[in-house]
Amino acid sequence: MAGSRKDIQLTELKGMISQLNTTIKMLNDTIARQQAENENLKAELAWFRRKLFASSSERRTDDIAGQLCFFEAEPEEEPPAELISPEVVPLPKKSRKKKPTLEEQFKDIPTRQVMADTLTEEEKRCPLCGSEMTAIGTEVIRSEMVYTPPKLERIEYIATTYACPVCKDTEEPQFIKDNGTPALIPGSYVSESLLSHVIYQKYGLYLPLYRQEQDFLQLNAPISRTSMAHWIISASLEYMSPMYDYFHRELLKRRFLMMDETPIQVLKEDGRRPQSKSYFWLIRTGEDGGNPIILYNYTPTRAGENARQFLKGIEPGFYLMADGYQGYNKVKETKRCCCYAHIRRYLLEAIPKGQQKDYSNPAVQGVLYCNKLFEYERSYKEKGLSYKQIGKQRLKDQKPVIEGFLAWVKEVKPGSNGKLKKAITYIKNREDFLMTYLEDGRCSLSNNLSENSIRPVTVGRKNWLFSDTPEGADANSLCLTMVEMAKAYELNLYEYLKFLLEHRPSKDMSDEELENLSPWNENVKARCSNKKEKGACILES
Numbered sequence: 001m002a003g004s005r006k007d008i009q010l011t012e013l014k015g016m017i018s019q020l021n022t023t024i025k026m027l028n029d030t031i032a033r034q035q036a037e038n039e040n041l042k043a044e045l046a047w048f049r050r051k052l053f054a055s056s057s058e059r060r061t062d063d064i065a066g067q068l069c070f071f072e073a074e075p076e077e078e079p080p081a082e083l084i085s086p087e088v089v090p091l092p093k094k095s096r097k098k099k100p101t102l103e104e105q106f107k108d109i110p111t112r113q114v115m116a117d118t119l120t121e122e123e124k125r126c127p128l129c130g131s132e133m134t135a136i137g138t139e140v141i142r143s144e145m146v147y148t149p150p151k152l153e154r155i156e157y158i159a160t161t162y163a164c165p166v167c168k169d170t171e172e173p174q175f176i177k178d179n180g181t182p183a184l185i186p187g188s189y190v191s192e193s194l195l196s197h198v199i200y201q202k203y204g205l206y207l208p209l210y211r212q213e214q215d216f217l218q219l220n221a222p223i224s225r226t227s228m229a230h231w232i233i234s235a236s237l238e239y240m241s242p243m244y245d246y247f248h249r250e251l252l253k254r255r256f257l258m259m260d261e262t263p264i265q266v267l268k269e270d271g272r273r274p275q276s277k278s279y280f281w282l283i284r285t286g287e288d289g290g291n292p293i294i295l296y297n298y299t300p301t302r303a304g305e306n307a308r309q310f311l312k313g314i315e316p317g318f319y320l321m322a323d324g325y326q327g328y329n330k331v332k333e334t335k336r337c338c339c340y341a342h343i344r345r346y347l348l349e350a351i352p353k354g355q356q357k358d359y360s361n362p363a364v365q366g367v368l369y370c371n372k373l374f375e376y377e378r379s380y381k382e383k384g385l386s387y388k389q390i391g392k393q394r395l396k397d398q399k400p401v402i403e404g405f406l407a408w409v410k411e412v413k414p415g416s417n418g419k420l421k422k423a424i425t426y427i428k429n430r431e432d433f434l435m436t437y438l439e440d441g442r443c444s445l446s447n448n449l450s451e452n453s454i455r456p457v458t459v460g461r462k463n464w465l466f467s468d469t470p471e472g473a474d475a476n477s478l479c480l481t482m483v484e485m486a487k488a489y490e491l492n493l494y495e496y497l498k499f500l501l502e503h504r505p506s507k508d509m510s511d512e513e514l515e516n517l518s519p520w521n522e523n524v525k526a527r528c529s530n531k532k533e534k535g536a537c538i539l540e541s
Helices: 002-053 192-204 209-217 225-251 304-310 326-330 340-349 362-383 387-411 418-429 448-464 470-488 493-503 511-515 522-528
Strands: 112-114 161-163 175-177 256-265 277-285 294-299 318-321 334-337 538-540
Touching: 192 209, 192 225, 192 448, 192 470, 192 493, 209 225, 225 277, 225 294, 225 470, 225 493, 225 511, 256 448, 277 304, 277 448, 277 470, 294 304, 294 470, 304 326, 340 362, 340 418, 362 387, 362 418, 387 418, 448 470, 470 493, 493 522
Parallel strands: 112 538, 256 318, 318 334
Antiparallel strands: 161 175, 256 277, 277 294
């Protein structure tokens, strides 16, 4: 009996030990998972801090200019697959910019000279003999910038009525009245210059209409924001829409395009809540050497069908640079290019804080592959290579880099780094597009041009906040297009807007007539350029 009881106790103890071991294992596994989660949370927190407080520039600094240290790093136990050999790509030499002189800085500002005349008649006498001194020369002693406040002027147009002196005493006297040029907007007092100023302030300087309303009150002009909104909608749909349609037709003739999109808010869309997201699309030409065309398009949704409809009619086989949004897959007639700036950004975000120079870190390794591609692109531009030469050099220089990059992607192990997992997934989902840009030297390596062009929308919506109606959103897209087109050709924004409103483009105009109003037209450049020659100095006593 005693032996059997000991056997039972021993069996029970063994069972308890087994349960404790199982419990300990489960606790260890739980602790390991929590530690991994803590590391991910720390990485997320560091990423958010960088987003909020750190510099937004993605430009890197290497220990040795032009040399990718990663390709010289000591190999790990499991080195990345098929690393390419190191190659120095010379970077541009940094030169300190010389501070411009006052004449160079303000060379386009009209200059007026004023004679200094502060000496009294007594001070102009010789201190030795008392004789009156005579002027023997002049010199510029100082320069200052003078601000002239803006002003509003009300103009009344007087109509003259003409009568026939021969028929005036007959039963059918004849009269003709000169009614002048019709108003820009029927029944409104707004002029081309006033409306151009309002549009420039809102879309060029991102100044909301309610602030412009306050500014006009300082000029004793009670112009309401409601009136200004009505002017913008009416004039843009009437006069800017024909120019926009012409730009659209010209864009569909091109073979290298870029796209991006960003959300906006429109309050009064049929069947939708005011909080629903609407979208602005940016469609522009790429780096093909032709006239830049930049268009914005408002749609209530982000559906890829919107992109397909906007590009309807373009000849199949064109190249489209866009980000990873799946909606662009609706555009079937295109050859998709992949943005390496997006890939690089995902990899940068996966680098833990303080490990930017740790070349054993997989995320750092991935970034260096992308850096090598961008350095090659910079070197081609510095050398002034033609598009044909760029295409050949890319096949020679960059194709091996991408092949090594793809081999690295297949072998890399993200581990517990959630952001690196996200980056690797992003790259693998775009594997079919990674080499498309190698087909033609006019293709771009990144979608940075689009991101720069979509930025005015993101800056503007922080000030405008929302559009009240779809008509207002359409007007925003039209006005933004005209302003950004003028910027692309370095035109004076106000002068070009006034030029368009003075010539009043219409749907009845031919493309030849509309071309004469386009910002790339040489006559338009001469009239609206920001770089006009400085006028002669005016001397005032």
